[in-house]
Amino acid sequence: MLKVNEYFEGNAKSISFQTATLPATVGVISPGEYEFGTTKKETMTVVSGALTVLLPGMDTWMTYAAGESFEIAGQASFKAKSDIDTAYLCTYE
Amino acid sequence: MLKVNEYFEGNAKSISFQTATLPATVGVISPGEYEFGTTKKETMTVVSGALTVLLPGMDTWMTYAAGESFEIAGQASFKAKSDIDTAYLCTYE
Numbered sequence A, B: 001m002l003k004v005n006e007y008f009e010g011n012a013k014s015i016s017f018q019t020a021t022l023p024a025t026v027g028v029i030s031p032g033e034y035e036f037g038t039t040k041k042e043t044m045t046v047v048s049g050a051l052t053v054l055l056p057g058m059d060t061w062m063t064y065a066a067g068e069s070f071e072i073a074g075q076a077s078f079k080a081k082s083d084i085d086t087a088y089l090c091t092y093e
Helices: none
Strands: A003-007 A012-018 A023-029 A032-037 A042-048 A050-054 A062-065 A069-072 A077-082 A086-092 B003-007 B012-018 B023-029 B032-037 B042-048 B050-054 B062-065 B069-072 B077-082 B086-092
Touching (some): A023 B023, A042 A050, A050 A086, B042 B062, B062 B069
Antiparallel strands (some): A032 A077, B003 B012, B012 B023, B042 B086, B050 B062, B050 B077
């Protein structure tokens, strides 16, 4: 059974699944600014929209558009903001 | 509020959102074979996994891997099957 996850009072939702090799989610982030925490290392790929992120240890916000990816270490937190609904694929290692 | 949709007794789930130009969903289809119906014209892009589809009026199944897209006319039905969890982006025109 596919599990649905909800964050930030429903402003971000995702569906958990299994790729051929890794656990993953696809999800949508509504416009706003959020702080996410990681457990495992995450590779996030923007599928639609654009996400502007402040990665751990960085002092510059970077914007990732559809088709672009970034990685976040495990046991870290990062900030992400978007002006439009943004869909993403996330794999966990 | 992001809306979650459920099909085929929970074997397919999606999240509705709005791209810059079109209504859209991201979703996951569990392994199996399903028949989907369309209302509007759909453009479906595989995001993870692979989907083998029998499009309306075709007699050959075609397989689409991650990054590949196909279109389905509105008011049509098509069959889709997958051996692994498959994530997709769908836009509606």
